[in-house]
Each structure stands twice: as C-alpha cells, then as structure tokens.
Amino acid sequence: xxxxxxxxxxxxxxxxSEKYRNFPMVPRVVFGSGxxxxxxxxxxxxxxxSEAPMIFLLDDVFEGTDLIDRIPSIFCDQxxxxxxxxxxxxxxxxxxxxxxxxxxxxxxxxxxxxxxGTLLDLSKAVAILLTNKGVAADYQGWDLVPKKxxxxxxxxxxxxxxxxxxxxxxxxxxxxxxxxxxxxxxFDQVVLDPELTKGVxxxxxxxxxxxxxxxxxxxxxxxxxNAFSKSYxxxxxxxxxxxxxxxxxxxESRNNLMMAxxxxxxxxxxxxxxxxxxxxxxxGYLLGxxxxxxxxxxxxxLEEFYPGGxxxxxxxxxxxxxxxxxxxxxxxxxxxxxxMVAVALGMEPLWENALGKNWKSIITEEKLKSIxxxx
Numbered sequence: 438x439x440x441x442x443x444x445x446x447x448x449x450x451x452x453x454s455e456k457y458r459n460f461p462m463v464p465r466v467v468f469g470s471g472x473x474x475x476x477x478x479x480x481x482x483x484x485x486x487s488e489a490p491m492i493f494l495l496d497d498v499f500e501g502t503d504l505i506d507r508i509p510s511i512f513c514d515q516x517x518x519x520x521x522x523x524x525x526x527x528x529x530x531x532x533x534x535x536x537x538x539x540x541x542x543x544x545x546x547x548x549x550x551x552x553x554g555t556l557l558d559l560s561k562a563v564a565i566l567l568t569n570k571g572v573a574a575d576y577q578g579w580d581l582v583p584k585k586x587x588x589x590x591x592x593x594x595x596x597x598x599x600x601x602x603x604x605x606x607x608x609x610x611x612x613x614x615x616x617x618x619x620x621x622x623x624f625d626q627v628v629l630d631p632e633l634t635k636g637v638x639x640x641x642x643x644x645x646x647x648x649x650x651x652x653x654x655x656x657x658x659x660x661x662x663n664a665f666s667k668s669y670x671x672x673x674x675x676x677x678x679x680x681x682x683x684x685x686x687x688x689e690s691r692n693n694l695m696m697a698x699x700x701x702x703x704x705x706x707x708x709x710x711x712x713x714x715x716x717x718x719x720x721g722y723l724l725g726x727x728x729x730x731x732x733x734x735x736x737x738x739l740e741e742f743y744p745g746g747x748x749x750x751x752x753x754x755x756x757x758x759x760x761x762x763x764x765x766x767x768x769x770x771x772x773x774x775x776x777m778v779a780v781a782l783g784m785e786p787l788w789e790n791a792l793g794k795n796w797k798s799i800i801t802e803e804k805l806k807s808i809x810x811x812x
Contacts, residue, residue: 460706461623463591463602468629468695470688473592477509479626480547483588487512489546492537494560496521496552496594504633508551515540521555524721524728527573527610530562537567544568547588547625553645554598554607554728557591561606561622564589573617574610579786582619591624594633596694597645597729599652599702601627607728613780614722629699631691643681643759644729646694647750650677651732652701654746655711659790662708670704673697681753711791712742715784716805719777720812724765733761734812742791766812778805 467475480491490513497518499505510516517533537545544567550560562573564586569576576582591601600606604623605616637645653674656666676697680690717731726734733750740747754761766774782788782805788796 458707461604461620462703462706463624463627465625466627466629470630470632470692472628473630473633474507476549476590476592476628479590479628480509480549484512484546488541489543490514490541491547491549492517492545492563493549493551494519494533494556494563496556499551499594504551513541519552519556519559521553523555523725524609524614525555525559525562525607527562527577527608530559530566530573530608533559533563534566534573537563544587547590549590549592551592551594553593553595554600554648557593557598557600557624558606558608560589560591561586561600561624562608562617565606565617565619565621573608574612576617576619577608577610577613577615579618580620582617582621584621586621588625590626590628592628592630592633593695593698595637595641595645596631596634596691596698597647597649597701599649599698599705601629602699602702603706609722609725613783614718615783629695631688631695634691634695635687639757640759641729643753643757644727644733646677646681646697647733647736647753648729649673649694649698649701650681650750650753651713651736651746652705652710653677654743655713655791656701656704656708658743658746659708659711660793661790666704666706666708669700670708673700673704676700678749682756709786709790711787712739715787715791716777716781716808718784719779719781719805719809720765722780723769723773723777726765730762734765735808737761738808738811763812766809769809774806774809775802777809778802781805 493508493516495516495518497520500518548560548564550556565582566573567587568584593601605618606622607616653670656670676693680694713732713736716735720726720731792799
C-alpha cells in the first residue's frame with residue numbers, strides 16, 4: 438500500500454510558475470493638510486529613552502522659518518540643516534553617518550528626512566549606513582544591503598520625485614551615479630502634507646513635477662509594464678494632466694501633484710523608468726545637473742521613443758512659459774561625452790524596460806552622443 442501510494446504521488450505533475458517580484462511598500466502613511474503636526478505622536482512610540490535621539494535632516498531653505506518650531510524635537514534630538522543645491526553624494530552620506538556616530542553613544546531612534554528628493558534620498562541612505570558596515574558607495578546597485586536600516590520617516594516638501602515611496606536612494610558616487618536599490622531602503626513612515634509644498638519656485642515646481650510625469654510615460658510605455666504598475670501609472674498620469682494642463686486652484690494643484698508623485702513612484706516600483714532617466718544619470722554624474730531638469734533636458738529630444746509623451750510635455754512647457762536651458766553639453770570633449778554615455782548605458786534595467794531584452798542592438802553610443810550634443 439505504502440509503495441503504491443508513493444508511486445502515485447510521484448506521478449502528480451508539478452507546475453513551474455514565473456517568479457514575481459515581492460517588493461516592499463511603505464507600511465504607514467498619513468495624508469492631509471496639516472498632517473505634519475501629527476509627527477510628534479507618530480514618533481513617540483518609536484522612542485526608546487531620552488538618550489537615544491531622533492535625527493531630523495532638514496532642507497536648509499527652512500532655516501529660520503516657522504517650520505522649525507513645529508518639529509517635535511525633544512531630549513537630545515538633533516536637527517541637521519542640509520543644502521539641496523547639489524545632488525546627494527555617497528561621501529555626504531558617509532560624513533553624516535560619522536557625525537551621528539561620533540556625537541551619540543548608541544544608535545538614534547530614527548532618521549526623519551524633511552525636504553525634496555535630495556533630503557529624502559540622503560535620509561534613506563543614512564538610515565541604511567547606520568546599521569551596515571562600510572561606506573555608501575559599497576551599496577550602489579541592486580539588493581546589496583544585508584541588514585535592516587533603522588526606523589526612518591520621509592516628509593516631502595515638494596512633489597514629483599516619488600522618493601517618498603521608492604525602494605531606491607539615488608546617489609552620486611566616486612565612479613557612478615546609481616541608487617541603493619534595496620528592500621531596506623523604503624521608508625517606515627511617510628507624512629504627506631500638501632501645505633508643506635507652498636512657496637516652491639515655479640521652475641522647481643515644474644521640473645520636479647515633470648519627473649513624475651516622465652515616470653508615468655516611461656513606465657506605461659515600458660516592456661516591464663503589468664496590471665499593477667499600469668493602474669498606478671495611469672492614475673498618476675491623469676493627475677499630472679490635471680495639474681499641468683487644467684486650471685486648478687492652488688490647493689487642488691498641491692493635493693493632486695502630491696498624489697501623482699505617490700502613484701508615479703508606486704508605478705515604477707513594480708516596473709521601471711526608461712531612456713530619459715538613464716541619460717539624466719549621465720548629465721548628473723558629469724555635470725551635476727539636478728535630476729528633474731536633467732530629465733526634461735533629455736526628454737524633449739525623445740520623440741522617436743515617446744512621441745505622444747513628448748508632444749504633451751511640450752504643451753505643458755508652453756502653458757507654463759518654461760524655457761529649458763541650452764548649450765549644457767556644447768563644450769564637452771569627446772572623452773566627456775563618452776563618460777556620460779558610459780554612465781547612461783550602465784543603467785541596464787532602464788534600457789531593457791524601454792527597449793526590450795535586445796536593447797543593445799537598438800541603441801548605440803553614437804545615438805546617445807547625438808542626443809547629448811543637442812542639449
């Protein structure tokens with residue numbers, strides 16, 4: 438009986454299935470005007486004792502503003518002001534981590550990043566490096582982080598990057614511009630308060646908003662597209678159209694763009710971005726061009742790949758009287774162009790999403806050089 442039963446079991450066919458991504462999501466999020474004032478209550482259960490601080494990394498544009506008085510800093514908590522004028526760097530992360538370790542005898546209770554994409558990316562990276570050995574550059578790549586980061590909170594003060602929801606922290610390193618892509622990168626808590634985006638300069642508002650718009654176009658036109666990423670991408674695109682083409686009130690615009698940023702970030706979390714982002718990394722690495730404007734500078738010349746998206750982008754620029762800088766790459770040497778191309782081509786998942794598995798037979802170094810030369 439037992440032998441027959443064993444034989445019968447062996448005859449049962451086994452089914453092999455595709456391996457699906459099991460990616461992390463932000464476990465807790467609060468949204469609404471004035472929700473920033475709940476931060477103290479949110480952080481309280483995470484505090485261990487009075488000698489273990491919360492570290493607030495804050496965009497220095499808020500230095501001397503009323504926002505400082507609203508930060509729930511108690512005991513030995515520390516507020517560190519950081520300039521967002523330049524792209525976040527690996528050595529900047531290392532310096533912040535060392536500063537915190539030198540000042541405190543034990544790990545902080547948490548890292549709270551308040552600002553745009555630069556501050557959010559720095560906060561995620563610092564949280565990782567406080568519990569993992571080595572330097573930030575060691576973890577630039579995919580799934581290289583072995584240990585869970587400390588508790589970290591993201592509070593965007595400008596909308597569009599999707600950094601508040603992504604598992605990536607994009608950093609400019611000594612040899613490349615590349616994200617720390619890890620399940621431990623994602624924030625433990627996000628506070629979405631549209632009131633914090635008041636007062637953003639028009640150009641910055643547009644460029645950062647276009648980062649979200651380009652996320653949508655590249656995700657929805659990518660080969661990695663699936664029902665999950667499509668649902669988020671389509672909603673983000675709808676919201677972007679309302680913000681940049683309709684005549685919304687200031688309050689509606691802030692609310693919608695904050696939601697567009699969230700949905701756009703969710704869309705690429707389960708798919709990927711594409712050509713504009715890959716080439717923008719080259720601009721950022723060599724010339725220090727900020728991510729949002731870098732995407733715009735490249736995207737304007739990608740009609741061959743995203744015809745409908747570029748046409749709508751041009752319409753948005755016209756409506757808001759945006760004129761992109763020219764001549765950015767005009768004086769670059771061949772060696773510098775080749776370096777930018779090498780950085781861009783190093784973003785292989787982005788190219789595969791944009792053009793498929795055979796992307797190397799479609800895109801060439803000369804093709805990329807010709808696009809860069811137009812910028």
